[in-house]
Amino acid sequence: MSQNNPIAPIPLAPVAAPPLPLTTHQVASGLAKWAISRGLLEHLPPDVDATYLDAVGPIQLSADAEQILRHKEIQSISYNSTSKTIFIYTKKKVTLKDQQTLPTNVRGNGIAYPQGQIDTIGKHLGSAQGASYALHKAATGVQFYSCGSSISPGNDASAGTMGALVRLADGLIYGLTNNHVSALCSHVQPETPILAPGVIDVGAGVLPPFTLGFHVKALEMKVGSLGNIDIAGNLDGAIFRINNVASVSSMQGNAFDTPIAVADPVEGMKVEKVGRTTRHTKGQIVSKELRPIGINYQAQSYGFTGIIRFANAFTIHGLQSDFSSSGDSGSLVVQVDDHGRPIAAVGLIFAGGPDSMAPGGTKSLMLPLRPILEAFGATLIGGHNV
Amino acid sequence: MSSDRADPVIAAEHLIQVIQPPSDCAVSISTFFRPGRALAIKVFIAPQYRYLQSRIPSTMDGFEILQEVAPLARAY
Numbered sequence: 001m002s003q004n005n006p007i008a009p010i011p012l013a014p015v016a017a018p019p020l021p022l023t024t025h026q027v028a029s030g031l032a033k034w035a036i037s038r039g040l041l042e043h044l045p046p047d048v049d050a051t052y053l054d055a056v057g058p059i060q061l062s063a064d065a066e067q068i069l070r071h072k073e074i075q076s077i078s079y080n081s082t083s084k085t086i087f088i089y090t091k092k093k094v095t096l097k098d099q100q101t102l103p104t105n106v107r108g109n110g111i112a113y114p115q116g117q118i119d120t121i122g123k124h125l126g127s128a129q130g131a132s133y134a135l136h137k138a139a140t141g142v143q144f145y146s147c148g149s150s151i152s153p154g155n156d157a158s159a160g161t162m163g164a165l166v167r168l169a170d171g172l173i174y175g176l177t178n179n180h181v182s183a184l185c186s187h188v189q190p191e192t193p194i195l196a197p198g199v200i201d202v203g204a205g206v207l208p209p210f211t212l213g214f215h216v217k218a219l220e221m222k223v224g225s226l227g228n229i230d231i232a233g234n235l236d237g238a239i240f241r242i243n244n245v246a247s248v249s250s251m252q253g254n255a256f257d258t259p260i261a262v263a264d265p266v267e268g269m270k271v272e273k274v275g276r277t278t279r280h281t282k283g284q285i286v287s288k289e290l291r292p293i294g295i296n297y298q299a300q301s302y303g304f305t306g307i308i309r310f311a312n313a314f315t316i317h318g319l320q321s322d323f324s325s326s327g328d329s330g331s332l333v334v335q336v337d338d339h340g341r342p343i344a345a346v347g348l349i350f351a352g353g354p355d356s357m358a359p360g361g362t363k364s365l366m367l368p369l370r371p372i373l374e375a376f377g378a379t380l381i382g383g384h385n386v
Numbered sequence: 387m388s389s390d391r392a393d394p395v396i397a398a399e400h401l402i403q404v405i406q407p408p409s410d411c412a413v414s415i416s417t418f419f420r421p422g423r424a425l426a427i428k429v430f431i432a433p434q435y436r437y438l439q440s441r442i443p444s445t446m447d448g449f450e451i452l453q454e455v456a457p458l459a460r461a462y
Binding site for chain 1 (some may be wrong): 402414416419
């Protein structure tokens, strides 16, 4: 071969570069995107999906695998980068026979199919965002346990929120919260101690728990569907007698004093609340339920689960993030004016659920306060140890 | 609200007649407030009844109907 007359190189068909290996997170993201695109997995709000899913395309599984996973109902997809394993959680059990069809390895990552349901019912308490309670320091220097702080029955590992102080016809002062917080869905015996902070919030370096009060009465919450029960009387409210009125304040955390006026909630109303988990938050009432809404309840220590329907619930969206979260049940919702000044109390937070249109992705559900107060014959207390 | 709109409660009843949910926990129907815009109606559908999505109209009695698939709310 003459070096002066080189042979033109023969054009070769382009060789596809081997695909770059994907990380476990990328593979899990690809599988999640496929599952979402096929309606097998709930999609989250676009910004949330963009945050948690890597920028890869969907990774498709076979039609047979899709059919099995559709039947088994995917609950969530998670991964472990260290073990290079992706977990596809299903509601129904994936059998050995199913696993003969389902892939056990995708792009070098093992695939496991555990059975498990996430975020179904009951109290999945979130960690409090900061302290789970507030001590209000009066001008005298004395500190008082504030409304909007953590409570629970003394014999249950839970926590909810003391919404307000109220006075009954007997002239005594009571704490107001949800039935499911202090009476565990009507299961707690009257005169059971109510602890503050709630049992689950007890720990080193925080306020030692003390007996804030004693459970007195819970409003009715009947389990059952329309036509079988009268749901009109279902109200998630309870009161406990304050043990030492000198130890509590009507302040909502350290944010504002409890207004003594009560107003009926309407859509568009600006509201605020102080609660055990998310503390002081601002929001807006966006919805009124037009038909009875079913709420999942659980009182684990009594083996109780059930759907309880309510005739008159309202939805609140937080202004920039969730208005409330697990553990905020019982929080007093207060109407505020355009300057954020409290005007009147309007309701109690009692539940929540996913809502793609809500900042934070979660809606808060509130029951109107007036029927609850009327059922107890109670009036709100303000100006107490403020 | 325009004058041709019904009461939202009546619109919700009409929606139920159209959707025909098999369970009273299959859907929840509420008003939906949007600042500066007309009140809408929002339908939440429980995931196991996802197939009902196709039965939900875009309007009912003058109300825009929004819809979303989401699990039942839970007490917390």
